[in-house]
Amino acid sequence: MHGCGNDFVLIDNISEKIKEVDFPAIAKNLCDRKKGIGADGIIFMDIDSTCDIKMNFYNSDGSRGEMCGNGVRCLARFAYHVLNLPKLNILTDAGIVKTERIDETKYKILLNNPSIEDYNCSINYKGVNYTGSYIELGEPGIPHFCLEFDFENTNIDELYKFAEFLRHNSKFPKGANINFFKLTGQNNVDELTYERGVEDFTLSCGTGTGCVAVSLFKNKLINSNTLNAKTPGGDLTIELEFKSNNIKNIYLIGETEIVFHGNY
Template structure:
């Protein structure tokens, strides 16, 4: 099988061009290839497929083999892949995902994609649709106790997948391998959750670390950055346009007040092409 390793500010995936080949058992393949010691090493597997309703389709599998609904960093890489490799030569793309069709605006420099701005659509704040099991219709700055007894004030948002955002004073020193999993599997999240820990730097800047369901800590999470920006604005900590500093780099997120759509912009990078026996 031929594949391409790409990353969006350190959030790395293995991409397969399914216009040319379709691997069998992609869930099991994601587990095998994502292993950083015995496989290629990645946060998961993304299949770039033909679509009947858009320019292409993105099918995503997390490192544990579970299906991902949406990936903001991954979809930027899909945009760069299909343009730079000549599959779709448009600077505005429609990409089909399990969270609906997303519009990508490609920034072309010297014939290749240097960055991608994605319309991620409106945030979902209704608890039942995120989903979150909670007594109130929305979960905004609500106190929740973790299994280990910690109290977190959380805001929950879906950007096509469920996110739980909490604000902390120290992101770098946080014991994420401890706190991330216990919140990912908290009983209030029937489909698990992506957990974001956010430090507000200024009304225009935040810093974020993320524990992604099915993958653990990743260097970046596009949907998580969008959810964190929305949560920061909802709690009055920032404006609606922020730069999000993640472990692997920066994203710019803009929550449009008129349309309610969230826009995310950042780079996408090729790492290498390879062939592997499957």
């Protein structure tokens, strides 16, 4: 499946009962785009006594991820087909995520709120200081560094080097997903993400888009509760809910697509 081009292999582990110790190796094998199926990550759907289902999420390099916004949207649709549940509470390593089926392809999820926030994070690269926002969603948090940057007019080789430098920067002890964005209107952005664990640019990033929206609101660069993000893989929408002018809820909305079913 994919959510705006962010693609995943999904396995019904309620039926398959694969041992967790084997998850990393399976992730590396199946996500290999040359020798396997090919994906940004893999999701094992398991049962859990505290929630409707549990999400075991692994990146393509075999590392375990705290959570993945686009992955949760795909998992919600997958669970609807398997379990016929239009609304779910999904247990992830970053906390419980609530999901809702809007229609056959569109799903809405409640992202975890920020646990760590730095809206004035400055990093020096080749003698230039770049200031962005470091945000972790959930606890333990998914790390993101959001930077307003003209990525569309930057040489691709230099963009890779810059993204890799930021992703591994010592200011980020867990590493970070790098979310470049460019404002194209009052509540619209173009966005490009370099993902930790994939170690490459991906076609979209759900949690990253949520962090971009939070960063823009905190820095008073948007005046609406809605942000529309154009990514290389499609369009994502973030809706913010407020309480006493503070962010209470962050919703991610977007399309999901089933590419194929198969046996491996």
